[in-house]
Amino acid sequence: xxxxxxxxxxxxxxxxxxxxxxxxxxxxxxxxxxxxxxxxxxxxxxxxxxxxxxxxxxxxxxxxxxxxxxxxxxxxxxxxxxxxxxxxxxxxxxxxxxxxxxxxxxxxxxxxxxxxxxxxxxxxxxxxxxxxxxxxxxxxxxxxxxxxxxxxxxxxxxxxxxxxxxxxxxxxxxxxxxxxxxxxxxxxxxxxxxxxxxxxxxxxxxxxxxxxxxxxxxxxxxxxxxxxxxxxxxxxxxxxxxxxxxxxxxxxxxxxxxxxxxxxxxxxxxxxxxxxxxxxxxxxxxxxxxxxxxxxxxxxxxxxxxxxxx
Numbered sequence: 001x002x003x004x005x006x007x008x009x010x011x012x013x014x015x016x017x018x019x020x021x022x023x024x025x026x027x028x029x030x031x032x033x034x035x036x037x038x039x040x041x042x043x044x045x046x047x048x049x050x051x052x053x054x055x056x057x058x059x060x061x062x063x064x065x066x067x068x069x070x071x072x073x074x075x076x077x078x079x080x081x082x083x084x085x086x087x088x089x090x091x092x093x094x095x096x097x098x099x100x101x102x103x104x105x106x107x108x109x110x111x112x113x114x115x116x117x118x119x120x121x122x123x124x125x126x127x128x129x130x131x132x133x134x135x136x137x138x139x140x141x142x143x144x145x146x147x148x149x150x151x152x153x154x155x156x157x158x159x160x161x162x163x164x165x166x167x168x169x170x171x172x173x174x175x176x177x178x179x180x181x182x183x184x185x186x187x188x189x190x191x192x193x194x195x196x197x198x199x200x201x202x203x204x205x206x207x208x209x210x211x212x213x214x215x216x217x218x219x220x221x222x223x224x225x226x227x228x229x230x231x232x233x234x235x236x237x238x239x240x241x242x243x244x245x246x247x248x249x250x251x252x253x254x255x256x257x258x259x260x261x262x263x264x265x266x267x268x269x270x271x272x273x274x275x276x277x278x279x280x281x282x283x284x285x286x287x288x289x290x291x292x293x294x295x296x297x298x299x300x301x302x303x304x305x306x307x308x309x310x
Contacts, residue, residue, distance in 0.1 A: 038136040041084065041094055043145065044242040044310070045131045047075055047116045054247055057121025059190055062248060064202075064256040070187035071122040073201055076172065077183035077245075078151050080111040084137045085144035085234070092142075094135040101165050102130040109152035110135070113166035116245075122188055125171065144236045146299060149206065149282075150182040150228030156208065157221040174207060176215045182206040182228065185247065186265075187256055202256040203265035204278055209294065210270070225294025227268055229282045232299030236307040249303045253277020 047054035054060055054072055061069045083091035095110065096103045102113045112133045117123040151167070156179035160170055167173075172181050183206040189195030210224025233243065254274050259265065262272035269275055270290040279286035283302040286292040296302075 035139060037139055038095075039139050041135055041137050041238050043082065043094075043133040043238050045114050045116065045133075046242055046244055047072075048244050048246050049248040050246065054116075055121075056117050056119070056123035060187060060247065063187060064251050064254050066255050066257060068255070068257050069190055070202070070256060071190045072117065072247075073122050073186035073188040074125050074184050075116040075123075075186075075245075075247075076125060077114050077149050077185070077206075078111055078166070078172075078180065079114055079133060079147050079231075080150055080152055080228075081109060082133060082135070082145060082147040084142040085146060085232075086140065087143050091146065092138045092140065094133070094137045094145075096133070096135045099164065101128065103133075104155070104164055104166060106155060109155060111151055111155060111166070113169075113172075122190075122192070144232070144234045145238070146230070146232045148228045148230050148296070148299070149305075150226075151180045153221075153223075153226070156180055157211070157213075157215040159216070177211050177213065177221060179208055179211065179221075179223075182208075185250065187247065187251070189257070197257045199259040199264040201264060202251070202254070202259075202274075203263070203267060204250060205265075205267040206282070207268050209268050223294075225268075225270065225292065227284055227294045228296060229284055229302065229304075230296040230299030231302060231305045233305070233307045234300065240310060241307045242310050244306050244308050246304060246306065250278060250281050253280065 049060045056072050059069050060072060063070050082094040084094055085091050096105050099105060104111050115130045117125040118129050119125050119127045155167060157176055160168055160173045172184060185204040186201055188201040189197035206227055208223040208226050211221055213219040213221040215221050254277050260273045262269045266272055266275040266278040270292060275286055276288060281303050283297040285295050
């Protein structure tokens with residue numbers, strides 16, 4: 001009798017174990033969590049003169065052909081259509097996160113205003129600043145970046161009063177026809193009104209020239225010289241590096257305390273002598289005859305922007 005009970009108990013235990021094993025085998029494996037299709041990229045900008053940071057209210061030394069000392073007056077520029085570069089040379093667009101005070105997207109055109117002045121010292125912009133482009137790019141491994149300094153043509157020739165930010169700044173606009181100042185970089189006599197600079201301020205205002213057509217009347221605008229500056233950073237890791245804009249390189253070919261002819265400094269004039277060295281640094285085609293094309297190289301030869309460790 002006892003042996004019968006023992007055999008029955010053993011059979012029950014075996015059956016239970018068998019069921020448990022079957023349940024363990026049948027339990028589905030946990031699904032692997034899929035990676036997001038995109039990744040966030042932050043590109044930080046900083047102004048320097050050589051290796052020295054440039055800020056409002058701090059003297060900038062060693063500028064131009066006479067190693068002049070100056071104060072910053074303005075430093076703002078538009079960066080458009082950033083693309084991240086893969087090792088095989090292909091690229092993917094960096095799509096801005098949202099439209100706001102400094103960013104705007106329309107169709108395939110994406111523009112950010114980089115504002116590195118804060119209206120202190122001798123700077124005459126506004127207190128707001130922006131030193132970063134933030135967007136999402138298709139997930140992958142990237143080794144560099146390319147972009148251009150300028151405003152895309154479809155967004156350039158619009159009414160400042162009704163335009164969305166960041167195109168609604170009168171200080172960054174010439175006229176409906178001519179469009180925006182792609183860059184407004186200005187250095188000034190550190191001694192102000194009592195200083196020795198004849199023209200007081202050396203301006204670099206980049207923008208399209210030779211434009212015709214009246215956009216206010218609904219006409220299309222075309223420009224002889226687009227003057228958009230290509231920038232290519234062949235080795236750039238935005239996690240570990242930032243982008244420097246070097247005013248010393250931009251101004252190296254001019255005496256910033258003098259003005260030889262035309263507007264004070266270089267305002268993109270096709271025959272303004274101060275523009276020759278400025279456009280050379282930016283690698284934009286410019287000829288003293290006025291027959292320059294205003295086209296930019298690939299962005300490799302320009303010396304104004306470079307990548308550096310954070």
